[in-house]
Amino acid sequence: MNDKIFTADLILAGGIVVNSRARFRADVAIKDGLILAIGAPDAMPRAREIIDVASKYILPGAIDVHVHFREPGYTHKEDWRTGSAAAAMGGTTTIFEMPNTDPPTRSVKELREKQAAASKAHVDYGIYGLLAEDNIGELEGLITGGVNAFKCFMGNTFGNLPSPSTGAMLEGFEVIAPSGLRISLHAETASIMAWRQERLMAAGRNDPLAHIAARPAIVAAEAVARAAELAGWTGARVHVLHISSAIELRPLTEAKARGVDITGETCPCYLLLDTRDYARLGSIIRVNPPVREHSDSLAIWEALQTGVVDMIATDHAPHTPEEKQQDIIWRADCGFPGVETQMPLMLNEVAKGRISLEHYVKISSENPAQSFGLWPMKGRIEIGAHADIAVVDMERTEVIRAATLHSVRARITPFEGVSVTGIPIHTLVRGRFVQRDRSLIEATSGWGRQVTNIQRMPQAKPRNTDQTLAAALQGPFEALAGTAA
Secondary structure: OOOOOOEEOEEEEOOEEEOOOOEEEOEEEEEOOEEEEEEOHHHOOEEOOEEEOOOOEEEEOEEEEEEOOOOOOOOOOOOHHHHHHHHHHOOEEEEEEOOOOOOOOOOHHHHHHHHHHHHHOOOEEEEEEEOOOOOHHHHHHHHHHOOOEEEEEOOOOOOOOOOOOHHHHHHHHHHHHHHOOEEEEEOOOHHHHHHHHHHHHHOOOOOOOHHHHHOOOHHHHHHHHHHHHHHHHHOOEEEEOOOOOOOOHHHHHHHHHOOOOEEEEEOHHHHHOOHHHHHHHHHHHOOOOOOOOHHHHHHHHHHHHHOOOOEEOOOEOOOOHHHHOOOOHHHOOOOOOOOOOHHHHHHHHHHOOOOOHHHHHHHHHHHHHHHOOOOOOOOOOOOOOEOOEEEEEEEEEEEOOHHHOOOOOOOOOOOOOOEEEEEEEEEEEOOEEEEEOOEEOHHHOOOOOEOOOOOOOOOOOOOOHHHOHHHHHHOOOHHHHHHHO
16 A cells, blocks of 8 residues: 555644535545545544644635736735735635736736736636727637636726727627636726716815715616626626625626526625715725615625625725825725735624624635636535635634735725634645744745636527627628528
8 A cells, every 4th residue: 555645745633614504523634735535533544744723614715706916017006925915814715816907917918917927926816807998809819818707897996997888898798708707897887987076076075975976876786787788698607896785786686587697796895884984984995886875785795695696705906005095085096905804804794693604605715616617626625626725713803903914015904903703823725824823924925826727617608699799790690681581
C-alpha cells in the first residue's frame, strides 16, 4: 500500500460542517487542494498536519461576484494584492472583479492586462468583460479569451462609462447568449438619473439625501424590467446587481416566473442601513444605487429568505477617505470597501437569529457557485470539491474598525464601530491557508488563480435566433421571405 496516496495534507478536526440543508460534526481531510474525506475521526487517513477546530463551523468560503479592485488605473484606491487580502481576511475565497478600470476590460488586450494584474491575488477570481456601445465587435474575442461573465452599465457610476443604448444591449445579449456566460447588470436608467441630478444641482441641493432624489427606485425597476425582456427574447443569462429597493423585486419575480434565467444579489448596506443613517454618516454612505427606506430593507430581507434574491455580494468599491468625505454630495465618490466585512456582518445577523447559518451558506456560496459556473468544484464542502473553506467562530466578537481593514488605501466604512459576533478565524483557498488565526498569510499573494475552465456554464438555448441582428446582416429572414412568397 502506498502511504502517500492515503496521507492527507491537512485535517480540520472536530468542527461542524455546514451546508444549505444541514449541519453535522465531522473531520475534513484535504489533499492536493481538494477535499479528500469527511467523517468521523477514526475514519480519517493519516495527515501531515491536524488543526483542532472543535466547536467551530466549517463553511464553504464565500463567493463574491461583485468587487472592484481598481487595477489597472486607480491603484491609489486599491490593487489586486490589497483587495484580495481583504477578501481572505473576510472568509471570501473567490471573487469576480468588475471591468470599470482604466482602461476598462473591453477587449482581449485589456483582459490580458487585467489577468497580469491579478497574478498577485491571494484568492481565486473571475474577471468580467465589458458590454458597451462601442465594443460589440470585441465580445466574441472576450468570450474565447476567457472572461467569466460580462457587465453592462445601464446607469452611470464610477468610471463614467457611457451606458449602452437598448439596441446595443439587445445585440450584445444576442452575441453572449450562446456562450452561457452570465451578464451582470448595473440596473439603473441613465437618462432619468442625469435629468434629475442636473435639476437638483441647479436647485442647490447638495445634501446627502439629494443622492436618493437623483436616483429614485423607479430607475431600478424600469431597468430590471427592460433587461429581463431582452434576456427572455435572446435566451441570455442575466444577473441583477446590488438590489436596493422593494419595487425592483416585482419585475425580478415576474421574470423568474416566466422562465427567464435571471438571478439577483443584494449587499449588506441595503439590508443593514437606511435613510435614517444619512444624517449620521453624511457622504460616507453615498453608493450607487443609494441606500433607501427602511421598508425597502425589510422587503429585500424577505426576498433574500424566500429566494427571490439569490445571493449576497458586496459591490466592494474602495475610495480614499479624502474622496469619500465631501461637503457637497456630488463630489463624494460612490461606494466603500465591503469584501472584508460581509461575512462578519451577515454572521452577526445569524447570531441574532434573523437568518440561519444554513441559509447564509446558500446565499454566500452555493447559489453564486451554481449561477456563475463554478459548481460543483466550488461553493460546497463535499469530497472532490476544492478545499475553499472559512472556519468560523460563532462565539467570537470583534468591532469593525476602518483602521484595521486590509484595503489599506481605502480605510473608511459606514460600519465603523459596529460590534459583530461570528468571525472567520481561518480561510483556505484550494487547501492552503491564506488567513490563519486572524492573520493574513502574506506569502500567499499569487496563490489565487482564475476560475476559467473550472466548469463552463452549459450553452444557453438562444431564442429567436432567426431574428438576430447577425442573421439579418447576412440577408433576409427566411420566415419573412417565405411569407412574402
